[in-house]
Structure formats: C-alpha cells, structure tokens
Amino acid sequence: MGLRSANTGEGVPLSAVPLYVTCRICRLALKDQARRRLLHIGFAPGAQVTPIRRSPAGDPTAYSVRGAMVALRREQADEIIVAPDVPPSPDSKSYDSPVNAHKLCCHSQVPTGLMTPDNFDTLAHRARTRLAYTVPGTMRIRGNPTPKYTVALAGNPNTGKSALFNVLTGLNQHTGNWPGKTVAVAEGLSVHEGAWFRLIDLPGTYSLLTSSKEEEVARDFICFGAPDVTVVVTDATCLERNLDVVLEILEVTSRVVVALNLVDEACRKRISIDISGLSSSLGVPVIPTVARLGRGLKKLMDTVQAVADGRIETDPLRPRYDERIERIVSLIEPWIESAIQRDSCSLPARWIALRLIDGDPGLREELIERLEKAVSEGGMSA
Numbered sequence: 106m107g108l109r110s111a112n113t114g115e116g117v118p119l120s121a122v123p124l125y126v127t128c129r130i131c132r133l134a135l136k137d138q139a140r141r142r143l144l145h146i147g148f149a150p151g152a153q154v155t156p157i158r159r160s161p162a163g164d165p166t167a168y169s170v171r172g173a174m175v176a177l178r179r180e181q182a183d184e185i186i187v188a189p190d191v192p193p194s195p196d197s198k199s200y201d202s203p204v205n206a207h208k209l210c211c212h213s214q215v216p217t218g219l220m221t222p223d224n225f226d227t228l229a230h231r232a233r234t235r236l237a238y239t240v241p242g243t244m245r246i247r248g249n250p251t252p253k254y255t256v257a258l259a260g261n262p263n264t265g266k267s268a269l270f271n272v273l274t275g276l277n278q279h280t281g282n283w284p285g286k287t288v289a290v291a292e293g294l295s296v297h298e299g300a301w302f303r304l305i306d307l308p309g310t311y312s313l314l315t316s317s318k319e320e321e322v323a324r325d326f327i328c329f330g331a332p333d334v335t336v337v338v339t340d341a342t343c344l345e346r347n348l349d350v351v352l353e354i355l356e357v358t359s360r361v362v363v364a365l366n367l368v369d370e371a372c373r374k375r376i377s378i379d380i381s382g383l384s385s386s387l388g389v390p391v392i393p394t395v396a397r398l399g400r401g402l403k404k405l406m407d408t409v410q411a412v413a414d415g416r417i418e419t420d421p422l423r424p425r426y427d428e429r430i431e432r433i434v435s436l437i438e439p440w441i442e443s444a445i446q447r448d449s450c451s452l453p454a455r456w457i458a459l460r461l462i463d464g465d466p467g468l469r470e471e472l473i474e475r476l477e478k479a480v481s482e483g484g485m486s487a
C-alpha cells in the first residue's frame with residue numbers, strides 16, 4: 106500500500122502499515138493518559154517505526170521503535186498517524202525479514218567512543234567467564250548495621266534493576282509492601298569500601314508522570330524519599346527510549362548516576378555508545394555494567410559513593426520549555442523557594458513549579474498535601 110506524505114499533514118493509521126515498511130510518526134490522535142503512555146514507550150512524533158511481527162490472529166503487532174520492540178493492540182495503533190519516512194535513509198528501506206528489520210532499527214547512530222563493539226568484545230568475553238562483584242551479596246550480615254547512604258535503583262522496566270540489586274545485596278534483602286499501596290518493593294543492604302548502603306529496588310517506570318500504582322511508588326520514592334543517590338539503570342540496547350526517564354529524574358535531583366546496563370547485549374548487536382560524550386551531555390556519571398554477571402559494579406559503587414559524599418559534583422542537564430511555560434515558572438518559582446525550608450526539602454523549586462502546572466492530578470495532590478503541611482509546619486519534609 107502507499108503511504109501519503111507527512112508534509113501534506115495527512116497520513117494513515119500505523120495499524121494499516123504492512124510488515125517491514127518503515128514509516129515516521131506524524132501525530133498521536135489520543136489524549137491525556139493514553140497519549141502519555143504511548144509517548145513514554147517510544148511512540149513520539151518524529152520517531153521511526155517499523156511493524157515487524159503480527160500475531161497469527163492479526164492482533165497485537167510488534168513494532169520496532171527507537172531501538173526497542175514494543176507490542177501494540179490494533180486499537181492503539183489506529184490512533185498513531187504515520188507517513189512515509191522522508192527523506193529516505195538506509196534504515197527506511199523495506200526489510201526482507203523480521204530479524205533484519207529489528208537488527209537495523211536497533212543500531213544506534215551515536216558516535217563511537219569509549220564502548221565500541223571492538224573494545225567491548227573483550228569485556229563482554231570476560232563478563233561471560235567471571236563474576237566480578239560477589240563479595241557483599243554472598244555474606245549474610247550479622248547484627249544490624251546502620252546504613253550511611255540510601256540508594257534508589259530506578260529506570261524503565263526490564264533494564265536489570267533487580268539483577269543489579271540481587272548482586273549487590275545477595276542474601277541481605279527483604280521484600281515488603283509499600284506503605285498504603287499493594288506494591289512490593291525490595292530493600293537490601295550492601296557494604297562497599299567499609300560503608301553500608303541501603304538499596305531500594307524500585308518498580309520499573311517509563312516516566313515520573315505515572316499511570317500505574319507501581320510507577321507511583323517509584324515516583325514517590327525518587328521525589329519524596331530523599332535518596333542520597335538515584336541510580337538510573339538504562340538498557341544500552343535501546344538507550345534513546347530510556348533517556349526520557351533519565352531527563353525527568355535529573356530535573357528532580359542532581360545526585361544521579363546512570364548505569365548503562367546490558368552492554369553485553371549492546372555489544373552483541375554491535376551498538377556503539379559514546380559513554381564519555383553521554384556523561385558530559387547529561388552532566389552526571391555514566392557507568393557501563395553487565396548486572397547479570399556483576400561486571401562494572403565496583404566502579405558503579407565507587408561512583409555512587411563519591412556522588413553521595415560530594416567528591417563527584419554533577420551538573421545535570423535540565424530541559425528548558427517553551428516561553429509561556431518558562432514565564433509561569435519564573436512567576437511561581439520564587440514563591441515556592443521562599444515557602445520551603447532548604448534544610449528539610451531537597452526538591453528544586455523549579456521542579457515543583459513545573460509539576461504544579463503540568464496537570465498530573467496524582468502528583469499535584471501529593472505535592473499540594475506536602476506543601477500545605479510544610480507551610481503550616483514552617484518546613485517541608487521531602
């Protein structure tokens with residue numbers, strides 16, 4: 106079938122695109138939560154998308170989008186309006202098989218840097234043959250040590266947070282329900298260079314603008330749980346999609362370390378990532394890891410400790426919004442800054458201002474409740 110041009114403003118629903126034909130998303134015909142959900146899993150206007158597998162019943166269909174494979178129901182794909190991918194690029198050809206389609210779409214265009222397929226092969230080989238970080242996990246802790254640092258493990262679903270948590274805490278972990286929510290969250294202890302760390306394995310989240318109870322728990326801990334450091338675990342095979350939540354977390358806190366996980370898989374797919382470039386763009390350390398095999402975790406924990414102690418100072422990338430939003434923020438930010446006491450609240454006033462105007466009802470309620478309490482008590486616990 107022929108797809109009409111994006112330039113005319115017309116297009117067709119993604120559900121009508123044949124397998125292996127790459128197109129570009131023009132717009133989403135959905136609103137509110139459903140729209141946000143699609144955006145957060147990668148279906149953003151401008152993104153390339155290729156249908157690569159359809160279930161025998163014709164629904165759902167698996168799509169390759171921003172380096173990830175995502176299945177959508179027909180009714181969701183009906184609401185995504187696409188056009189031919191112009192200008193044509195090598196990736197926009199019709200593919201001869203699902204495997205080739207996905208392989209091509211997974212290839213990152215990031216310039217080659219520290220971690221390249223060539224130099225990473227050696228590391229991946231070593232990862233396959235040896236566990237690198239086993240000590241804290243295999244000793245059961247006696248007594249009741251007081252942790253010096255609290256570290257949140259956050260990020261998209263399936264990026265290896267629990268794998269990382271398990272290697273770091275081993276036998277010293279327990280799972281309990283989050284207060285007031287029927288969501289299980291694992292918490293554990295780990296020792297590194299003589300210091301105790303309390304690690305929280307948060308549920309996976311695509312965004313801090315949440316849509317499920319699990320995502321709410323993750324958001325509340327990152328925003329109000331005052332972790333000393335938040336480790337955002339990302340999937341190196343589909344980094345672009347993972348960066349949305351990294352940017353959102355950088356708006357909340359500057360004490361962030363990015364764990365670039367699954368680098369073994371990225372290497373297998375011959376994806377090159379400029380780690381030092383990524384780190385300087387984001388303004389926070391980026392550490393490559395293979396959590397399943399314990400690789401890179403010593404370096405990760407060294408870095409987490411240095412960020413917690415203030416030996417590494419970060420300079421997080423903070424997005425600027427359009428003029429209208431920036432104007433409103435500049436009006437209410439000083440008021441918020443004066444209403445909170447800095448010794449009891451680490452949330453940036455700019456972030457609070459943005460959340461108050463962006464219309465997420467759950468987060469607004471949570472914030473207003475905390476702000477009211479803070480103003481009446483002359484401080485703010487967050």
Ligand SMILES: Nc1nc2c(ncn2[C@@H]2O[C@H](COP(=O)(O)OP(=O)(O)OP(=O)(O)O)[C@@H](O)[C@H]2O)c(=O)[nH]1
Nearest residue numbers: 261262263264265266267268308309367395396397
């Ligand atoms: N190849 C490879 N697989 C990994 C790595 N880290 C984790 N995995 C695998 O990825 C899958 C998902 O890992 P989890 O630790 O459950 O991911 P998660 O982030 O906790 O997922 P949610 O709790 O759903 O958000 C599991 O099958 C892991 O074994 C890694 O570095 N390399």
Ligand SMILES: [Mg+2]
Nearest residue numbers: 266267306309
């Ligand atoms: Mg998990």
